[in-house]
Amino acid sequence: MKAELISTVFLSEKRKNTLITLMEGPATIDEIKDSLTGTTSAIMAQVKILLEQGLIEQEEDEYRLTSVGRIIMKRIKPLIETLNVLEENKDYWHSKDLSAVPEFLLDRIGEFGNVMIHEPDLNHLFEPPKDLLTSLKKTKSASTFYSYFCPSCPCNYSELAKKEVSYDLILTKPVYERLRDEYTEQHNAMMESRNSNIYICNDNILKVGALSVTDDLMLIAFFNKDGVFDHKKVICFDESARKWGKDLFLHYKQNSEKIK
CATH class of the missing domain: 1.10.10.10 (Winged helix-like DNA-binding domain superfamily/Winged helix DNA-binding domain)
Incomplete structure (x- = not known):
């Protein structure tokens, strides 16, 4: 039976x-x-x-x-x-190191729903996907984590700060120091905003490449199994995916030190 x-x-x-x-x-x-x-x-x-x-x-x-x-x-x-998420992009998931995701969240990876894999061409390799940029322009809140330096991050998040959008930004120590030292104007705008919070993530915690959760999407980027970042990003629009992303962000936030 x-x-x-x-x-x-x-x-x-x-x-x-x-x-x-x-x-x-x-x-x-x-x-x-x-x-x-x-x-x-x-x-x-x-x-x-x-x-x-x-x-x-x-x-x-x-x-x-x-x-x-x-x-x-x-x-x-x-x-x-879970099978729907993993089978749809089997080669992508097989190549990624998922160890930075706590087991309780790996068990919930089916919550991603419909997944889009963004793979930029060489002319846009270091630019965020247009879906994320569009979302950041209209979102009322954002939760973002970077373990690598994204060239557009200082501009994007200083603009959010000037508009007093509520957001939390978690960076690794080297990424934060580069933001502070090389992008002083943008850094100061972020520091002066009443609604922005910046954190430095514990060096000892395993990290994904990037994570952003806005009002209408979740973006996550993993390193591959060789520790290389290939710029491919997962984008999901389901509410359940955004909830998953916020839970992962909270995991990093709990292992970070607030700067402001």
Whole structure:
């Protein structure tokens, strides 16, 4: 029976997605169809199997998860989300060193949702993605961490400071010292802002390359397994991804010393 239930869920995309849809609440066959791809007859064939396995039940023209179906899906949904994230960009994830992410957050990596891998061309290698720059212009808050020096960081965050946008910026000690010594005007603007906070991260903690969380996106960049930064960045727009990013940022913040 255990193998039968597993195959019922995983061996059909339509069955799997129907169950995920019904986790949001009861739905008619037309509503299920709207969230999937396929004909009504094809979806009905899979719904019939789910009914036979006792994972869903029908009440009038609506279908809903049974108690057993809900118990199973609460356990399986995080796995499905994780597989979706990792399989979509398998080569990228295989090449990255994820050791800087605490285990409890690695367990939640399915929360990234829809992932976009940004790979700049040689003419824009040291520039942040346009999605991030656009987001920073309109965000009301930001949480950012850099373990390398980003040339546009002084300008971007001094502008946020002048607009009194609320943000926390965590830097490694060498990165902060370069900001302070080589970009004095921008550094002073950031220091004078009432709503900006700057931190220096503990040298002993493992670090990702970069992390930014704004009101509408999360960006994260990892080093590869050889310790090299290849400028590829993960960008996610789901609310769950932003929550994940804030939790990782808090991990770094707790291991940092506030400068102002």
